[in-house]
Amino acid sequence: MNEKKDIISGYMVTNVRRMVKLCPAIIIGLSILCFSVLIGAKVFLGNSIEESRKKLVIGAVGDVKNDFFESGLTALCNLDATRFIIEIVSLDIEEAESLIREGKLTSYMVIPEGFVNSVMYGDNDKVITYVCGEGDKGLTSIIMEEIVETFSNYITYSQSAIYASSKLKKDNGMGSLSDKELLDINTRYINLVLGREKTCELELIGVGNELSTVGYYFCGLLVVVFMLFGISCNLYYNRRSKQIQRLLYSKGHGFLRQIIDEYVPVLLINLVAALIIWFVLSVLVNEGSINIFQLEMNPIRSFWLFLPKMIPVIILISIMQLLIYEITQNMVSSILLQFIVSISMAYVSGCFYPKQFFPEVLQFVGDMMPAGVCINYMSSCITGNSMFGSLIYMIVLSAIMFFGTILLRQIKIRGDIA
Numbered sequence: 003m004n005e006k007k008d009i010i011s012g013y014m015v016t017n018v019r020r021m022v023k024l025c026p027a028i029i030i031g032l033s034i035l036c037f038s039v040l041i042g043a044k045v046f047l048g049n050s051i052e053e054s055r056k057k058l059v060i061g062a063v064g065d066v067k068n069d070f071f072e073s074g075l076t077a078l079c080n081l082d083a084t085r086f087i088i089e090i091v092s093l094d095i096e097e098a099e100s101l102i103r104e105g106k107l108t109s110y111m112v113i114p115e116g117f118v119n120s121v122m123y124g125d126n127d128k129v130i131t132y133v134c135g136e137g138d139k140g141l142t143s144i145i146m147e148e149i150v151e152t153f154s155n156y157i158t159y160s161q162s163a164i165y166a167s168s169k170l171k172k173d174n175g176m177g178s179l180s181d182k183e184l185l186d187i188n189t190r191y192i193n194l195v196l197g198r199e200k201t202c203e204l205e206l207i208g209v210g211n212e213l214s215t216v217g218y219y220f221c222g223l224l225v226v227v228f229m230l231f232g233i234s235c236n237l238y239y240n241r242r243s244k245q246i247q248r249l250l251y252s253k254g255h256g257f258l259r260q261i262i263d264e265y266v267p268v269l270l271i272n273l274v275a276a277l278i279i280w281f282v283l284s285v286l287v288n289e290g291s292i293n294i295f296q297l298e299m300n301p302i303r304s305f306w307l308f309l310p311k312m313i314p315v316i317i318l319i320s321i322m323q324l325l326i327y328e329i330t331q332n333m334v335s336s337i338l339l340q341f342i343v344s345i346s347m348a349y350v351s352g353c354f355y356p357k358q359f360f361p362e363v364l365q366f367v368g369d370m371m372p373a374g375v376c377i378n379y380m381s382s383c384i385t386g387n388s389m390f391g392s393l394i395y396m397i398v399l400s401a402i403m404f405f406g407t408i409l410l411r412q413i414k415i416r417g418d419i420a
Contacts (some may be wrong), residue, residue: 013250014263017238021267024237025274031234032275035227036282059089061098061110065117102133109134213381221380222353224279225373228316229344231275232323235268236337239327248415257411261324261404269320276316280309311383314393315376318400322372325407347373372399 021028093101093110101107112131164187171177213221250260287305326343330336348354350367351374357365368374375395382389 013255014266017264017267021238021271027237028234028271032231032278035230035234036279058108059091061091061093061101061107062113063093063095063098063110064113065115213384217384218356221377225376226348226353227279228319229348229373232340233337235271235323236333240333240336251415257408261408261411265320265324268324269317272316272320276312308383314396315379318372318376318396321400321403325403328407328410347371351377353377375399
């Protein structure tokens with residue numbers, strides 16, 4: 003009886019000790035994995051962040067020496083909200099063409115001779131021409147073209163209205179607009195243009211799940227790292243002895259207890275891995291390499307407060323790893339299956355790029371997978387949206403995979419005994 007009790011009570015302890023012995027090798031594997039993923043993320047996201055911080059430079063060439071045009075351009079460059087994303091510089095045509103070829107200029111607009119006078123006298127027979135480099139007719143160029151057209155319309159229609167009002171007053175025997183009245187109308191117009199952001203509300207849609215690009219890929223790549231981390235635990239999984247499992251079963255140590263005893267060390271090493279990963283990521287957050295706008299007020303504190311919310315994700319992925327290794331029979335097949343399942347699931351679930359590019363049916367399938375529900379749950383945690391639905395589904399999915407692992411163990415052991 004004592005022998006039976008010792009065998010049963012010592013199985014989890016034995017598994018924990020074996021995991022501790024393998025811990026250095028596992029941590030080395032985790033370090034290599036994290037280093038590879040971080041290098042890739044740094045290159046990809048770093049370029050994206052750097053590009054997003056650059057202002058779009060538009061050149062203004064042609065009749066830009068007019069006093070009215072220069073004063074309007076100065077106001078636009080120094081007072082308007084667009085100054086944070088757009089820089090307008092006065093150039094001659096040769097400079098503009100040279101900068102376009104060098105890629106230092108997004109585009110330029112050509113102000114025709116007499117444009118301001120045409121607007122002032124209500125003729126409106128001059129058109130601003132927009133020029134971009136060959137092959138650059140992308141989204142940015144289209145946006146710039148719209149901005150230039152808007153810029154032209156603001157000047158043309160507003161000034162036409164002002165001088166039409168003056169002509170209408172004069173034609174009706176009320177005299178011309180005084181300088182004070184003209185100044186007042188122009189001031190009202192400038193205030194309206196420069197304060198136009200007050201007339202609308204900005205809603206940030208983001209890349210996916212209401213997250214910024216960095217926030218979305220942060221969630222996706224983190225899920226990938228945790229799933230691939232199971233490969234580092236291969237030595238632990240494949241050193242489980244089927245003979246011991248049969249002996250424990252014959253001594254009354256049921257399949258449920260066996261799986262729990264084997265799962266606890268896996269969960270513990272995954273929690274340790276999460277702490278290591280979080281420490282590395284917190285350094286990147288602190289130095290600004292990872293910028294998630296929801297964490298900008300207090301990034302480090304918010305980042306570490308986010309870690310406990312990761313526990314359901316770690317529990318789910320740990321159970322998934324145990325299930326995958328229960329299916330396989332040897333080390334090679336277990337590594338291959340772990341890698342194929344993790345990468346395929348990550349791809350369909352949108353870990354590598356937004357799943358909105360997939361058909362709706364495939365998006366639904368991806369959301370139902372462990373990787374998909376993990377991304378949705380983490381996204382809700384970051385954005386502050388309700389995560390109750392994702393959490394409940396994660397619990398259900400964990401339970402299904404856990405009891406699936408028990409069923410597989412039961413089939414294998416009872417089949418061998420029979």
